[in-house]
Amino acid sequence: MIEVDELTKRYGPTTAVRELSFTVRPGHVTGFLGPNGAGKTTTLRMLLGLVAPTGGSATISGHTFRRHARGLRHVGALLDANDVHGGRTARAHLRTLARSNRIPASRVEEVLAEVGLTGAAARRRVGGYSLGMKQRLGIATALLGDPSVLLFDEPLNGLDPEGVLWVRDLFRRLAAEGRTVFVSSHLMSEMENTADQLVVIGKGELIAAESLTDFAARGTAPTVTVRTPDAGALATVLASKGAVVAPYDEETLKVTGVSAGRIGELAHEHGFLLRELATEHASLEAAFMELTADSVEYPTGDSR
Numbered sequence: 544m545i546e547v548d549e550l551t552k553r554y555g556p557t558t559a560v561r562e563l564s565f566t567v568r569p570g571h572v573t574g575f576l577g578p579n580g581a582g583k584t585t586t587l588r589m590l591l592g593l594v595a596p597t598g599g600s601a602t603i604s605g606h607t608f609r610r611h612a613r614g615l616r617h618v619g620a621l622l623d624a625n626d627v628h629g630g631r632t633a634r635a636h637l638r639t640l641a642r643s644n645r646i647p648a649s650r651v652e653e654v655l656a657e658v659g660l661t662g663a664a665a666r667r668r669v670g671g672y673s674l675g676m677k678q679r680l681g682i683a684t685a686l687l688g689d690p691s692v693l694l695f696d697e698p699l700n701g702l703d704p705e706g707v708l709w710v711r712d713l714f715r716r717l718a719a720e721g722r723t724v725f726v727s728s729h730l731m732s733e734m735e736n737t738a739d740q741l742v743v744i745g746k747g748e749l750i751a752a753e754s755l756t757d758f759a760a761r762g763t764a765p766t767v768t769v770r771t772p773d774a775g776a777l778a779t780v781l782a783s784k785g786a787v788v789a790p791y792d793e794e795t796l797k798v799t800g801v802s803a804g805r806i807g808e809l810a811h812e813h814g815f816l817l818r819e820l821a822t823e824h825a826s827l828e829a830a831f832m833e834l835t836a837d838s839v840e841y842p843t844g845d846s847r
């Protein structure tokens with residue numbers, strides 16, 4: 544369990560994180576979302592004891608993280624895939640870490656196999672790795688101590704589509720094993736099929752901490768598309784029942800405020816022929832854009 548309580552970090556005049564509180568439970572993949580500069584990396588660094596909070600606390604399993612306590616065996620993290628000695632091979636890098644954390648060398652081979660860095664790839668110097676390969680090595684490093692809590696900062700960056708699918712599958716498997724998996728991203732599209740819980744922040748403050756499903760429901764209300772030869776007459780009936788009706792074309796209405804089921808009943812009662820009745824569910828992307836619109840650091844013209 545990760546617990547962040549009234550966490551604040553100030554850098555001079557900049558407040559990177561402001562009175563942030565949330566919990567991340569085991570057994571789930573929790574996405575940590577926010578626009579660029581929202582304070583995700585700063586929060587993760589405070590959780591890992593790399594940055595001291597100005598106020599509040601960030602604990603993992605009830606304790607503040609101390610790098611040398613149980614270290615990699617308790618918490619595995621990938622913060623910056625480029626933060627690795629370029630002159631070493633992946634295997635040498637992992638073996639050094641394993642030795643200093645009293646992890647058997649056999650575990651190095653297991654994690655190399657887990658992330659697909661086997662054969663020639665494991666023997667190559669990391670300096671020649673693509674970003675995607677470095678991400679795989681970073682994930683292997685996080686997994687090395689078989690930890691119960693895993694933190695990943697933008698782990699999907701630089702991965703090809705096959706790599707993205709692989710990471711999603713891995714994260715879900717790790718969560719299914721009962722681990723706490725906390726994954727940051729500034730893209731909702733990356734989290735949509737990866738996480739089942741979300742913590743969303745903007746300008747260092749909490750916007751939402753809930754399931755993906757609940758988050759999606761916060762977006763624009765679902766719109767129902769209705770197609771009928773008597774669009775005008777049906778619009779009148781629907782409006783009298785409190786629906787907001789927007790004519791789309793001669794036969795089509797876009798309706799909010801009344802469910803598709805209710806529209807079907809009303810059409811039946813009043814003898815309308817329906818050629819189409821479809822609900823367009825609010826997209827997660829739309830909910831994310833709407834809720835974070837005020838906290839985007841460098842908004843473009845049409846995002847507000």
Ligand SMILES: Nc1ncnc2c1ncn2[C@@H]1O[C@H](COP(=O)(O)OP(=O)(O)OP(=O)(O)O)[C@@H](O)[C@H]1O
Binds near residue numbers: 582
């Ligand atoms: N060491 C630092 N000194 C001064 N300001 C900092 C420092 N680290 C972060 N900041 C500022 O704090 C804010 C939050 O930054 P942070 O990197 O935590 O955001 P983020 O959500 O991880 O963004 P991104 O998605 O761009 O990585 C930003 O305004 C950033 O400029």
